[in-house]
Amino acid sequence: MAIKKNWEIPKLEEDKNLKVAIVGAGPCGITAASYLARRGFKVAIYEKHKELRRTTMPWNTRI
Numbered sequence: 676m677a678i679k680k681n682w683e684i685p686k687l688e689e690d691k692n693l694k695v696a697i698v699g700a701g702p703c704g705i706t707a708a709s710y711l712a713r714r715g716f717k718v719a720i721y722e723k724h725k726e727l728r729r730t731t732m733p734w735n736t737r738i
Contacts, residue, residue: 691715700727
């Protein structure tokens, strides 16, 4: 769909060979991990819950 609509696809930067740990898989943690991964960092996300919580899902999603 993105290609058909000619959306700009962000290009990944070169691997920086640096590791980053994100604590918490909430909206901010996922966003930070996404931006850092695009910048070339190796990202690990740590979450205490086994599944993502409601804060990372659309409000109309049933758990």
